Amino acid sequence: MFGRAASQLHGIGLKAKQDISRGTLILSGQPPAPGSATAHSPRPTNFGALWQTCGDLGWINHSCTPNVEISETPDPKTFNVHAILNIAEGEELTIAYISPYQTWRERNEALRFACKCSACNIEPEKLHNSDLQRRLAGGYINTLRAFRARHFSHLAYHEVMGPTTGRARSLERDPELDDVQNAAERMLYDPRRFRVNTSIRSLAHDTLAVIHFARFRFRSCAVQGPPSMPAGENLAIAIYHRSAQCNLLEDCLGYSHPRCAKYRAYMRDPDCPDYQGVRFSLFCPDPAIDACNEYGAERLLRRHSNRPRSWPGCWLGGTGITGYWSEWNRR
Numbered sequence: 149m150f151g152r153a154a155s156q157l158h159g160i161g162l163k164a165k166q167d168i169s170r171g172t173l174i175l176s177g178q179p180p181a182p183g184s185a186t187a188h189s190p191r192p193t194n195f196g197a198l199w200q201t202c203g204d205l206g207w208i209n210h211s212c213t214p215n216v217e218i219s220e221t222p223d224p225k226t227f228n229v230h231a232i233l234n235i236a237e238g239e240e241l242t243i244a245y246i247s248p249y250q251t252w253r254e255r256n257e258a259l260r261f262a263c264k265c266s267a268c269n270i271e272p273e274k275l276h277n278s279d280l281q282r283r284l285a286g287g288y289i290n291t292l293r294a295f296r297a298r299h300f301s302h303l304a305y306h307e308v309m310g311p312t313t314g315r316a317r318s319l320e321r322d323p324e325l326d327d328v329q330n331a332a333e334r335m336l337y338d339p340r341r342f343r344v345n346t347s348i349r350s351l352a353h354d355t356l357a358v359i360h361f362a363r364f365r366f367r368s369c370a371v372q373g374p375p376s377m378p379a380g381e382n383l384a385i386a387i388y389h390r391s392a393q394c395n396l397l398e399d400c401l402g403y404s405h406p407r408c409a410k411y412r413a414y415m416r417d418p419d420c421p422d423y424q425g426v427r428f429s430l431f432c433p434d435p436a437i438d439a440c441n442e443y444g445a446e447r448l449l450r451r452h453s454n455r456p457r458s459w460p461g462c463w464l465g466g467t468g469i470t471g472y473w474s475e476w477n478r479r
């Protein structure tokens with residue numbers, strides 16, 4: 149699947165000998181001695197110790213937009229390396245030696261070598277945006293870890309995290325995410341326009357993390373037809389079943405529904421006088437909620453929460469409902 153070859157990043161690296169699709173298991177290995185820090189839960193942060201003992205792994209160069217990742221396995225004596233993006237034949241396999249969700253400066257300080265990856269060598273005027281995007285992606289990933297622990301612990305780590313870390317990490321080259329990203333950036337980084345406090349910040353991160361996850365699932369369902377999903381994957385199933393009625397995700401993301409026209413106008417012109425607020429995301433497997441859209445969200449809120457409508461909040465779990473609702477109001 150891959151072989152050693154001269155690298156443009158540094159010395160020798162590993163290059164794909166064929167196209168490798170996202171999610172493919174690239175290699176497995178055993179961490180070093182039992183009892184050592186790396187033996188327990190191999191993560192990219194343990195990479196320094198892992199590479200010294202694990203054959204091919206030791207040839208993988210670093211990139212700040214990596215295409216492979218070390219993933220957790222149920223067996224602490226094993227670690228796996230999965231593709232987190234589609235990799236073309238001839239492309240180098242790269243891994244993040246350090247967290248890529250840091251600014252350029254932070255990453256290069258942590259690496260202790262001058263990184264030659266493309267993300268570190270972008271034009272100076274693009275650097276600020278890149279730093280913001282990375283911080284944002286870091287928020288998705290942290291939230292998604294918690295989300296997985298709570299709702300999807302029965303799925304393999306890479307099943308939940310792999311596609312989404314791939315998406316988050318490819319933010320810089322994924323134009324489809326521009327709308328969501330722009331909205332999030334405005335909410336997170338424009339405190340004069342939005343009431344940005346810590347809870348709204350984390351709410352925005354939470355919401356976006358779930359959107360990423362749900363979009364991925366939804367899309368694969370739509371392409372493959374009715375999914376055969378393991379029991380418990382309520383969120384994805386709900387999204388699939390309700391999609392025919394109301395194109396939930398498109399509604400929520402403001403892509404196609406007329407009710408979202410104001411939002412779309414706002415995306416074109418942040419000073420649009422029509423703009424009242426952005427409301428998106430409700431993923432609700434409660435069968436009593438027939439229209440899983442923003443009105444469904446309001447009904448759900450009224451029924452299960454005595455919080456006022458203007459409360460920008462989200463909650464998970466509760467009375468058997470997995471709901472996610474959020475609202476941001478302009479000052």
Ligand SMILES: C[S@@+](CC[C@H](N)C(=O)[O-])C[C@H]1O[C@@H](n2cnc3c(N)ncnc32)[C@H](O)[C@@H]1O
Binds near residue numbers: 159161
């Ligand atoms: C595990 S080795 C990788 C194999 C290495 N290419 C070789 O030929 O020995 C890690 C070392 O490769 C270099 N390296 C890896 N990724 C790099 C990058 N993106 N930019 C510059 N140097 C890199 C650094 O010196 C790092 O300490």
